[in-house]
Each structure stands twice: as C-alpha cells, then as structure tokens.
Amino acid sequence: MPHLDRPFDYLVPASMGATAEPGCLVRVPFAGKDLEGYVLDRLAASEHEGRLARLRRVVSPVPVLGPQVLGLARAVADRYAGTLADVVRLAVPSRHAGAEKAVLAGPPPGDPVRPGPPADVAGWELHQAGPAFLAHVAQGGSPRAVLATAPGCDAAALLAVAARAALTSGRGALLVVPDHRDLDRLDAALTATLPPGSHVRLEADTGPEARWRAFLTAATGRARVVAGTRAAAFAPVADLGLVAILDDGDDSYDEQRAPYPHTREVLRLRAEQDGAAALLLGVTRTGESQLLLEQGWARPVQATREVLRARAPRILVAGSGPGGQDPVAAAARLPTDAWRVAREALAHGPVLVQVPRTGYVPTLACRTCRAPARCAHCAGPLHLAGAGETAACRWCGRPAVGGGASWRCPECSDTTFRAVVTGAARTAEELGRAFPGATVRTSGGPRVLDSLVAGPGQGRSTLVVATPGAEPVVEGGYAAALLLDGWAMLGRPDLRAQEQTLHRWLAAAARVRPAAAGGRVVVVADPQAPAVQALVRWDPATFAERELRARAELGLPPAERLAGLLGAEPDVAEAVEALRRSPGFGPTWRVLGPVPVPGRPGAPELVRTLVAAPLAEGARLGEEVKALTAGRSARKLPTVRVRIDPTQIG
Structure with missing residues (x-):
C-alpha cells in the first residue's frame, strides 16, 4: 500500500548474521503473516523505539537486489509516482531454487574477456558519427546517441557490434528489443560477434526457471552482456557500460503493471545512474528521442543523403502521377499503379503487402450512413x-x-453492412483473385512468419500479406512493397498515429531492395500527410522535429508531463480537488477532464482526468501525486489508479 512505502527494521539473529546480507531474500513476520522481503541494509542500531521482530529465515543468500538494481528501482518509483515494492516486483523475477542451485554449482565467473574491435562493423560506417560512437564506447567513454538506421541495415548486427565495443572497454552491456523474434535475431548476432559465454538471454516468456537462471547468471557476473525484452530492463550487469533499446516507440515497451514505467525511461535512468553509454536505435525517431536530442542529452547518428539515395527503394504515392492526384485512383483500395508495380515486381521476387489489421473484416459500419x-x-x-x-x-x-x-x-x-477496414485474411483472398499465378502468404496475429525463402523457383511469385511488425525477413529484400489503407492508420484518434504509422511504413520499406536494384514501395494514403512526405523523402529526423514542435504548441507529451487519474467519477473528482488544494500544485498546471473511459460489458464505469505540468516541474508533479495516493491509502479511501505520462491519452 502506498502509505507503507518505507523500509521496516528487523533484528538479525546471530545464526543468520553471515547470510542475511543486503540484497538477499528473507522471510519476515508482517501483519500476522510470514512474507518474503529483501534486506536493504544492515545497521548497528534502529531508530524504532519499540520492540523489533526477528527475521524468520534467509530464503537465499544470493544478493540479487544489489545497490545497482535498488537504486534504479527507487529512481523509477519516484519518476512514476509508484512504490518501491511495485518496482522491485518488476525488477527481480520470482526465485526458482533449482535454477539457482544449477547456476551456483557451475564454474565461478572468470576475469572479464576483452575482445578486440570487430573486423566487420556491420553498417556503422554508413552513419555519420557512427564509428566515432563505437570508438568512444570501446575507449571507456559514455556517449549517448539516437541512431536512425540506414535502409537495409541489420539492427541486430549493429547492436551486437556496440556490445562488443563495451566489452572491449572492460564493461558490460544491456540490450533491449521489442519481442522474441527481434530477440532471436539479436541472440544469433551476439553469438556470432561476442566471445563464447559472454551474453545471456533474459525474457519473461521463457518461464520462471529460465528467467531466474538468466537473471542470476548476470547478477553473479557470469555473463557481461544481457539481451532481452522489456523484462530485462532492470537486469543487474556488472560494470555497465552500455544500454541500448531498439525501436523505443514500440507498444511492447509499455509496462502493464504499476507503476507502468516505460522501458526507454528505465534505461535512460540506468545510463545516468551508472554513467553508461546510451543508444536509442530504430528506423525512425519518437517524440521522446527527439526531445533528448534537443535537450542535449544525446547526439544524432544518421546516414548521409548519399547513403540513403544508394540504399533506399523508390517511394511512390498511389494516384500521384505526372498529371497530379487522380481522385478515382486515390479512392481505390488497390489503385492501378499499385497493382501494376506488384505485377511487374512479382517476376523478380516476393512482394510485401502491409495492411493495418488482422482477421477478415475486423470492423463493420452501416452501408447507408456509415455509422x-x-x-x-x-x-x-x-x-x-x-x-x-x-x-x-x-x-x-x-x-x-x-x-x-x-x-x-x-x-x-x-x-x-459495409467494411470499414479490411483485414489481412480478406486482403489475401482479394489478391489471390487479382494475381491468379502468385502464391499468397499471410503473416500476423497468432501466425507470424519469421523469414521467407526467395531463391530460384521459391518465393519469386509470392505475395506476403502482413500486419505491421509481422513482415518476414527475405534474404536480398523484397522486390516491392504495397502499403495499403494508409487512411486507416493515419486517421486513428491517437496522439501518436502519425509517428507510429511512419515507423511502420519505414520498417516495411527498409526490407525492400534499393531503387538501383528495382525496389519500389507504393503507399496508398493522402500525399499531403506529414508522415507520407517523410516517407517519400526518407526523412524521419525532420518529421520528429515537426512533431515535437506541434506537441509543444499544444502542451502535449513529451513537451509536458502528464499524470492520469483513473477511477470512479466521485473518487477521481475528490482526488483532483485534493491535488488542487495541495501547496505544491503549480499555477501553470492544467486539469483536463474528466472523460469517460470505454470499458467491457458489465465493467464499472470509469473516468480519466489528466493533470499537465511543465516539463521542468515534472518531478514535483510526481511527488504531489504520490503524496495524494499515500494519503488516500492511509484513510482507506477507494483506489484511484495513477499513470504518469500515459502513452494513450485519448
């Protein structure tokens, strides 16, 4: 409970004096029950004037909550107005005795291996300041960079080379990617680039035994590089020299458990706490990464225009020929020029067709009034x-x-009815009729293709219908790509609709062959949309600058800090009023709402109110909201859920 977010003192019996060390897991009496907790510190005396209870037993003598993870957990709790206990629950996985015994029975950690610089820098040389970043990390420095990858570059290979640079300096590295498919590719790249046994894979989906084994392997210094998904952001890494995140705008980085920290912010706090280098890598930039650049926290690393012209495919906007925009073509789901590009490209290799939704027809409307x-x-x-x-x-x-x-x-x-959005299954059915000689494959939802063979007679006349993020890898690249239903992706009532759409388009276009090799991409969307213009120019930097300026003018994140309060309408109103009366409530703070929150049938009706504060006052906003929740908890008032800087504010 928020009002109990503090350490509690216990007596350590003499029999446990040698094992109850800071960071280890113990069992203690608390509120009439025996509960598990972590030793935070050992003191000679207590400020508590009453009688102290004794530790029941030491569950594990391994100090898994060391100063590094504990300090980070406290910083994250303060940043997101949460409790330390909630963050520790996210940071340290559940103990598995069998896995712990197996790790401790293995060979002890040896001296850190310092490999030499890699012979192949995997595309870093294509980016301005890329080699300088690597050299700085390899020399023990702590540069911070936002890297927009050049088309066709292997992000996993770039990360693996950066991790090797950290090992060269005698330090460790922490690499975080969105999902298990990205982790598979990163794991393979690390295996090929680093000395044997240098890295460990940490993800929640592998189960408690494998996760605890990986966590303990890193905590005991047996592995100096940790690669994983969101669950790895808190992993203990000895002498941390580099933190890196791939595609920091991906939805998978939004933690769904309190206090809802974003992985990018966790790694940013880690870099500041440990003095480590930081790398935000992806095909585009988010508003948050652009803010870090404008604040001087990081420096840009990006490909030159010459490299982009040599490696990017040709981008076409459907219906925009030499004579201007064709309204009939623009209204078609598969315009004539897109169909022609796909037909010609099928003779030279597979063609990617990106659609926004899985299923057959995921959304219906009235045929007459379109409600x-x-x-x-x-x-x-x-x-x-x-x-x-x-x-x-x-x-x-x-x-x-x-x-x-x-x-x-x-x-x-x-x-x-009429279809509002056509899903991947229906699209595949329609394309099968439009291209009767082609094989149609789908990728998305529960069935995702990791890769596609496109050799002679295999995959050459193949149409791959995929949802964003599920595009399979093709060696040598796709011959062409069609980006359909752009209006549906750009028209979502979401603050990040343009940003996310550009990311999805660029990620798909990066899998297409260069224009010199015949690669073409056709986007079916409004040619005047900022995301379409950024795609045509392959210019995510200018788009991010424009997007951040627009949000700053409107007082939207990340240009301002937000605190979302969610609960029943009377409880939220009471909490907001208490916040207004607090001495720390700033004169420039704004209260937005309340607005109803759509829910499932039978669920209680909830509302959300947003409290906005200038960026410089974000820390005080977190303190005030944390004090509010602690006060309500102490008075046993109904819970009002708090989320700092929510990614969804609509």
Whole structure:
C-alpha cells in the first residue's frame, strides 16, 4: 500500500548474521503473516523505539537486489509516482531454487574477456558519427546517441557490434528489443560477434526457471552482456557500460503493471545512474528521442543523403502521377499503379503487402450512413470472422442476426453492412483473385512468419500479406512493397498515429531492395500527410522535429508531463480537488477532464482526468501525486489508479 512505502527494521539473529546480507531474500513476520522481503541494509542500531521482530529465515543468500538494481528501482518509483515494492516486483523475477542451485554449482565467473574491435562493423560506417560512437564506447567513454538506421541495415548486427565495443572497454552491456523474434535475431548476432559465454538471454516468456537462471547468471557476473525484452530492463550487469533499446516507440515497451514505467525511461535512468553509454536505435525517431536530442542529452547518428539515395527503394504515392492526384485512383483500395508495380515486381521476387489489421473484416459500419455497427446486447463492435460468416460481436461473441431478428442501424434503420477496414485474411483472398499465378502468404496475429525463402523457383511469385511488425525477413529484400489503407492508420484518434504509422511504413520499406536494384514501395494514403512526405523523402529526423514542435504548441507529451487519474467519477473528482488544494500544485498546471473511459460489458464505469505540468516541474508533479495516493491509502479511501505520462491519452 502506498502509505507503507518505507523500509521496516528487523533484528538479525546471530545464526543468520553471515547470510542475511543486503540484497538477499528473507522471510519476515508482517501483519500476522510470514512474507518474503529483501534486506536493504544492515545497521548497528534502529531508530524504532519499540520492540523489533526477528527475521524468520534467509530464503537465499544470493544478493540479487544489489545497490545497482535498488537504486534504479527507487529512481523509477519516484519518476512514476509508484512504490518501491511495485518496482522491485518488476525488477527481480520470482526465485526458482533449482535454477539457482544449477547456476551456483557451475564454474565461478572468470576475469572479464576483452575482445578486440570487430573486423566487420556491420553498417556503422554508413552513419555519420557512427564509428566515432563505437570508438568512444570501446575507449571507456559514455556517449549517448539516437541512431536512425540506414535502409537495409541489420539492427541486430549493429547492436551486437556496440556490445562488443563495451566489452572491449572492460564493461558490460544491456540490450533491449521489442519481442522474441527481434530477440532471436539479436541472440544469433551476439553469438556470432561476442566471445563464447559472454551474453545471456533474459525474457519473461521463457518461464520462471529460465528467467531466474538468466537473471542470476548476470547478477553473479557470469555473463557481461544481457539481451532481452522489456523484462530485462532492470537486469543487474556488472560494470555497465552500455544500454541500448531498439525501436523505443514500440507498444511492447509499455509496462502493464504499476507503476507502468516505460522501458526507454528505465534505461535512460540506468545510463545516468551508472554513467553508461546510451543508444536509442530504430528506423525512425519518437517524440521522446527527439526531445533528448534537443535537450542535449544525446547526439544524432544518421546516414548521409548519399547513403540513403544508394540504399533506399523508390517511394511512390498511389494516384500521384505526372498529371497530379487522380481522385478515382486515390479512392481505390488497390489503385492501378499499385497493382501494376506488384505485377511487374512479382517476376523478380516476393512482394510485401502491409495492411493495418488482422482477421477478415475486423470492423463493420452501416452501408447507408456509415455509422459504426454495434452489438445490440453490449454495444461492442461487429466484425466478420471469415467468408460466408455471420456478423458477430468482438466483445460478447453474439451473432448480429439470429432468433428471427436482424441487426438494424439505430441511425438510419438500414440492415446492411459495409467494411470499414479490411483485414489481412480478406486482403489475401482479394489478391489471390487479382494475381491468379502468385502464391499468397499471410503473416500476423497468432501466425507470424519469421523469414521467407526467395531463391530460384521459391518465393519469386509470392505475395506476403502482413500486419505491421509481422513482415518476414527475405534474404536480398523484397522486390516491392504495397502499403495499403494508409487512411486507416493515419486517421486513428491517437496522439501518436502519425509517428507510429511512419515507423511502420519505414520498417516495411527498409526490407525492400534499393531503387538501383528495382525496389519500389507504393503507399496508398493522402500525399499531403506529414508522415507520407517523410516517407517519400526518407526523412524521419525532420518529421520528429515537426512533431515535437506541434506537441509543444499544444502542451502535449513529451513537451509536458502528464499524470492520469483513473477511477470512479466521485473518487477521481475528490482526488483532483485534493491535488488542487495541495501547496505544491503549480499555477501553470492544467486539469483536463474528466472523460469517460470505454470499458467491457458489465465493467464499472470509469473516468480519466489528466493533470499537465511543465516539463521542468515534472518531478514535483510526481511527488504531489504520490503524496495524494499515500494519503488516500492511509484513510482507506477507494483506489484511484495513477499513470504518469500515459502513452494513450485519448
């Protein structure tokens, strides 16, 4: 509970004096129960005037919550107005006795291996200041960089070379990637680049035994490089010299447990705490990474225009020929010029078709008035699961037609549907008819293709329909790519819609062959949209600068700090009023809301209010919100959930 967010003192029996060291896991009596906790420090005396309880036993003598992880956990708790206990729960995985015994029974950690510089720098030389960054890290320095990768560069190989540079300086490295497929590629690159046994793989999806083994391997210094997903952000790394994150705007970095820290911010705090180098790497920049550049916290590393012209595919906007924008072509889902590019490219290699959604027809609307089609029972969205299927609700699963009744639009009384967004399955079906001689493969949802063979007679006449992030790797690159339904991606009611759409487009376009080799990308979207213009110029830097300026003018993150308060309307109103009355409430702070939060059928009705503060007053905002939640907890008032800098504010 927030009001109990403090250390508690216990007596250490003489029998445990040698094993109850700071950082180890112990069992203690607390509120009538025996609970597990961590020893934070050993003191000669206590400030507590009453009688102290004794430790029950030492569960594990291994100091897994050392000063490095503990200091980071405290910084994250302060940054996100959370409790130390909640952050420690995220930082240290559940103990597994068998895995711990196996690690400790293995050979002890030896002297750190210092490999020489790699013979192949894997594309770092293509980026301005790239070799200088590597040299600085290898010499023991702590530079910070935001790297926009050149088209066709292997991000995993870039990270592996950076980790080797850290090892060359006698320090360790922590590398974080969005998902297990990226981790597979990074693991292979590290195995090929680093000395044997230098790195360990840490991810939550492998289960408690494998995760504890990897965590303990790093904590005991047996591995100097840790590669993993979001779960690895807190991993203990001895003499940390480099932290790196791939695609920091990816949704997978949003922690879904309190206090909801973002992985990018955790690594930023780590770099500052440990004096380590920092690397934010991806095909584009987020507003947050652009802010770090403008604040001088990091420096840009990017490819020159000559490199981009030599390695990028040719970008075309559908319907924008020499005579201007063709309104008929712009309205078509697969315009003529996009169809022509795909037909010509299929003779030379596989063609990628990116669509925003999985499924068949994930969203339906009224054919006449185009109002969203909603379930009559729970107001959930209606969809079609497949060809010939009946429209059904995505929330409750009830069919829209049945029992002698049919769906009727509440706005105009029409009983027919139209597709709002066409899913990958329906797109694959349509393309199979449009290109009868081609093989159509789908990738997305539960079935993701990691790679595609495109040798002679294998994959040459293949259309790959993929959702963003699920595009399989093709050796030699795709012959062309079609980016469909751009209006759906750009039109989402989301602060980051343009930013995320550009990232998804550039990530797909980077898998296409260079223009000199015939590679072409056709985007079906409004040619005047900023994201489309940035894609055509392959200029994520200018787009990020413009995006950050626009957010600053509107007082939106990351130009301002936000605290989101979520709960029942009376509780949120009471909490906001208490916050207004607090002495620390700044005169320039703004209260936005409350607004209702859509929920599942039967769930309590919730509202959200946002409190915005200038960036320079963000720390005070966190302190005030933390004091508010602690006070409500002490008075046993209903919980109001707090989220600092929420990624979704709509």
